[in-house]
Amino acid sequence: xxxxxxxxxxxxxxxxxxxxxxxxxxxxxxxxxxxxxxxxxxxxxxxxxxxxxxxxxxxxxxxxxxxxxxxxxxxxxxxxxxxxxxxxxxxxxxxxxxxxxxxxxxxxxxxxxxxxxxxxxxxxxxxxxxxxxxxxxxxxxxxxxxxxxxxxxxxxxxxxxxxxxxxxxxxxxxxxxxxxxxxxxxxxxxxxxxxxxxxxxxxxxxxxxxxxxxxxxxxxxxxxxxxxxxxxxxxxxxxxxxxxxxxxxxxxxxxxxxxxxxxxxxxxxxxxxxxxxxxxxxxxxxxxxxxxxxxxxxxxxxxxxxxxxxxxxxxxxxxxxxxxxxxxxxxxxxxxxxxxxxxxxxxxxxxxxxxxxxxxxxxxxxxxxxxxxxxxxxxxxxxxxxxxxxxxxxxxxxxxxxxxxxxxxxxxxxxxxxxxxxxxxxxxxxxxxxxxxxxxxxxxxxxxxxxxxxxxxxxxxxxxxxxxxxxxxxxxxxxxxxxxxxxxxxxxxxxxxxxxxxx
Amino acid sequence: xxxxxxxxxxxxxxxxxxxxxxxxxxxxxxxxxxxxxxxxxxxxxxxxxxxxxxxxxxxxxxxxxxxxxxxxxxxxxxxxxxxxxxxxxxxxxxxxxxxxxxxxxxxxxxxxxxxxxxxxxxxxxxxxxxxxxxxxxxxxxxxxxxxxxxxxxxxxxxxxxxxxxxxxxxxxxxxxxxxxxxxxxxxxxxxxxxxxxxxxxxxxxxxxxxxxxxxxxxxxxxxxxxxxxxxxxxxxxxxxxxxxxxxxxxxxxxxxxxxxxxxxxxxxxxxxxxxxxxxxxxxxxxxxxxxxxxxxxxxxxxxxxxxxxxxxxxxxxxx
Numbered sequence: 001x002x003x004x005x006x007x008x009x010x011x012x013x014x015x016x017x018x019x020x021x022x023x024x025x026x027x028x029x030x031x032x033x034x035x036x037x038x039x040x041x042x043x044x045x046x047x048x049x050x051x052x053x054x055x056x057x058x059x060x061x062x063x064x065x066x067x068x069x070x071x072x073x074x075x076x077x078x079x080x081x082x083x084x085x086x087x088x089x090x091x092x093x094x095x096x097x098x099x100x101x102x103x104x105x106x107x108x109x110x111x112x113x114x115x116x117x118x119x120x121x122x123x124x125x126x127x128x129x130x131x132x133x134x135x136x137x138x139x140x141x142x143x144x145x146x147x148x149x150x151x152x153x154x155x156x157x158x159x160x161x162x163x164x165x166x167x168x169x170x171x172x173x174x175x176x177x178x179x180x181x182x183x184x185x186x187x188x189x190x191x192x193x194x195x196x197x198x199x200x201x202x203x204x205x206x207x208x209x210x211x212x213x214x215x216x217x218x219x220x221x222x223x224x225x226x227x228x229x230x231x232x233x234x235x236x237x238x239x240x241x242x243x244x245x246x247x248x249x250x251x252x253x254x255x256x257x258x259x260x261x262x263x264x265x266x267x268x269x270x271x272x273x274x275x276x277x278x279x280x281x282x283x284x285x286x287x288x289x290x291x292x293x294x295x296x297x298x299x300x301x302x303x304x305x306x307x308x309x310x311x312x313x314x315x316x317x318x319x320x321x322x323x324x325x326x327x328x329x330x331x332x333x334x335x336x337x338x339x340x341x342x343x344x345x346x347x348x349x350x351x352x353x354x355x356x357x358x359x360x361x362x363x364x365x366x367x368x369x370x371x372x373x374x375x376x377x378x379x380x381x382x383x384x385x386x387x388x389x390x391x392x393x394x395x396x397x398x399x400x401x402x403x404x405x406x407x408x409x410x411x412x413x414x415x416x417x418x419x420x421x422x423x424x425x426x427x428x429x430x431x432x433x434x435x436x437x438x439x440x441x442x443x444x445x446x447x448x449x450x451x452x453x454x455x456x457x458x459x460x461x462x463x464x465x466x467x468x469x470x471x472x473x474x475x476x477x478x479x480x481x482x483x484x485x486x487x488x489x490x491x492x493x494x495x496x497x498x499x500x501x502x503x
Numbered sequence: 504x505x506x507x508x509x510x511x512x513x514x515x516x517x518x519x520x521x522x523x524x525x526x527x528x529x530x531x532x533x534x535x536x537x538x539x540x541x542x543x544x545x546x547x548x549x550x551x552x553x554x555x556x557x558x559x560x561x562x563x564x565x566x567x568x569x570x571x572x573x574x575x576x577x578x579x580x581x582x583x584x585x586x587x588x589x590x591x592x593x594x595x596x597x598x599x600x601x602x603x604x605x606x607x608x609x610x611x612x613x614x615x616x617x618x619x620x621x622x623x624x625x626x627x628x629x630x631x632x633x634x635x636x637x638x639x640x641x642x643x644x645x646x647x648x649x650x651x652x653x654x655x656x657x658x659x660x661x662x663x664x665x666x667x668x669x670x671x672x673x674x675x676x677x678x679x680x681x682x683x684x685x686x687x688x689x690x691x692x693x694x695x696x697x698x699x700x701x702x703x704x705x706x707x708x709x710x711x712x713x714x715x716x717x718x719x720x721x722x723x724x725x726x727x728x729x730x731x732x733x734x735x736x737x738x739x740x741x742x743x744x745x746x747x748x749x750x751x752x753x754x755x756x757x758x759x760x761x762x763x764x765x766x767x768x769x770x771x772x773x774x775x776x777x778x779x780x781x782x783x784x785x786x787x788x789x790x791x792x793x794x795x796x797x798x799x800x801x802x803x804x805x806x807x808x809x810x811x812x813x814x815x816x817x818x819x820x821x822x
Binding site for chain 2: 298300320321324330332334337338339340341342343344348352353355356359362363364366406
């Protein structure tokens with residue numbers, strides 16, 4: 001009998017169905033991978049397992065009985081445990097305290113010795129036998145913290161362990177430790193749900209894999225019945241849609257050259273050059289360093305080093321102002337945190353970088369600013385009637401248009417850096433944003449964007465640069481890049497025996 | 504799924520709640536006005552003057568506080584002490600003439616808060632803690648300099664800071680001038696816009712190439728200047744001063760800022776709103792006084808109303 005099963009699960013947020021009729025079941029002693037591109041619905045599915053969300057349709061069965069998992073605490077009581085990406089340990093407390101923290105079964109009067117022994121046993125099982133119970137969690141690496149978290153779930157008698165991209169920020173040795181712990185759990189009779197982008201890991205430790213795409217279950221296969229290429233085909237599905245604008249690649253003069261860029265602690269030795277009128281996409285998963293490369297070029301990293309020229313003139317990193325004076329402009333991946341002024345209105349957002357041009361003796365030319373805002377709104381396709389609405393009342397797609405509309409019409413077209421330009425943007429607005437990116441190119445800008453969505457990378461790029469864990473793997477011209485190769489680059493097998501093989 | 508909270512924020516309920524808060528605000532002010540006008544004696548010259556005086560001293564400080572709140576630095580606990588200390592400086596230097604004394608007091612207020620603004624802006628120090636340190640330094644410094652004695656002025660010519668023009672108390676004129684200058688800076692100058700941007704989203708402001716530290720420092724400079732104006736007005740009115748003069752003004756000022764509807768998180772608000780906030784609180788106090796409530800009850804009721812208004816804004820902010 002399956003320990004955990006879902007049947008015909010549907011979940012929608014507003015008009016968007018995030019999960020459509022998904023059914024799968026998990027046996028005891030099984031390690032099940034769940035794969036899919038960003039936005040495929042993996043995280044939502046997991047949140048239904050753990051009681052964070054309730055499905056809009058379908059049933060969840062635990063041990064064969066239909067069960068409504070009402071809240072995360074309830075999921076824990078049922079033995080379903082989430083090992084979170086953002087760890088939930090208290091850094092200042094000891095390992096022992098963290099293991100028992102929040103456990104409702106600890107009586108007010110308890111024998112400390114007993115708790116110590118049980119914590120010790122759990123730590124031994126996950127391969128932390130040598131770790132002293134008094135060590136503060138702050139002193140542990142991320143990988144070891146994850147193991148402590150798994151041990152904590154063990155003391156709570158969890159039967160199903162859910163791990164969401166546990167290796168995204170880990171080194172090879174630490175990944176091996178996690179794998180060893182997972183194998184030990186399996187030997188204990190526990191089940192594991194393992195979410196990952198890295199295909200190598202699927203074949204390294206999983207028994208079966210379920211693939212989600214656009215909220216639908218594509219299928220579930222035993223690991224012996226499938227190879228890497230078939231798995232990729234399942235994840236990516238049909239060919240690219242009409243999402244992306246057609247264009248003729250016609251590179252202009254060289255615009256930016258980056259040499260020996262280092263962004264501690266991730267990126268080492270990154271080199272790039274890009275021409276006017278082109279889109280360069282840096283493809284990489286979370287933790288690949290792609291996002292960090294662009295942040296460094298924008299002057300937003302405090303400890304980046306390297307040589308960068310724009311139009312043959314060097315500029316020094318680590319200052320936003322110097323980067324902007326060199327003509328380098330940045331659109332953040334974190335829209336609410338760094339991209340948009342949510343409490344200002346749309347018009348004020350659009351002119352955020354244009355204040356100096358409209359200031360005389362410190363006083364703003366407000367009519368000039370209004371005219372500029374209207375012009376920029378027209379250029380990026382934001383309704384003029386909405387210029388006075390607060391930015392937080394606009395959709396994600398419109399907010400993103402504000403964030404990069406503000407860079408239109410500088411003195412001279414320069415470099416436009418964009419991290420994950422369509423994150424949290426719905427399908428309709430995406431096509432529009434891609435078209436706008438191409439318009440920047442036509443104006444003579446060079447666009448460099450970092451993205452973890454391969455379809456987007458291949459749909460938009462004149463040049464693709466692939467990155468894996470801080471290293472540049474390969475670069476391809478448009479046409480020379482195919483999805484399988486880039487996917488292989490950025491999901492690189494974990495085993496150190498095959499370095500850079502795919503390039 | 505980072506998209507979820509974003510989508511949640513876009514639900515139409517958010518907009519509806521905002522309108523609801525606006526409606527509640529208008530109804531509240533209308534009710535208060537009606538209540539005030541039906542209170543016997545409220546429209547008498549005496550009580551109007553008392554009202555104007557009450558809003559002038561605290562109002563200047565509240566205008567300054569608005570800038571601190573708007574730039575995302577919550578509040579300063581040091582502005583009351585800055586008021587007192589500038590008053591002392593003004594009184595002590597009256598011998599040089601009224602205008603030099605005024606400028607000295609203004610300069611002093613600016614230096615005191617600018618130092619705090621630089622610490623907060625450049626080193627990202629916690630604004631509340633820095634202001635507490637500033638408060639201790641001022642009180643300690645003043646006790647050291649004056650030996651704990653009250654200061655009596657050594658010059659004349661205080662008339663330009665008290666008395667009345669065309670029946671209006673001069674203090675109120677200075678206050679209204681402060682409001683006008685403050686609102687002008689906020690909505691018509693580049694630095695004003697930049698301060699609001701920094702308060703709305705300091706990381707986004709940094710990414711756009713704004714010097715966020717300078718913007719915060721300027722907000723503190725303005726706050727210091729406003730506190731000094733208030734100090735000079737108080738000194739002129741009472742003709743003597745000590746560190747008790749402006750005690751508690753910071754709390755009264757932040758209450759006015761919040762009742763006016765400037766967001767405590769920064770990035771949204773205005774000086775005009777603060778003017779409304781100051782007026783509303785002062786009106787409540789005058790009405791309660793005229794209706795014969797005891798002083799203890801006045802405090803209690805004022806506190807409850809302030810709390811209610813702030814809760815209303817919080818609901819509007821969070822849906």
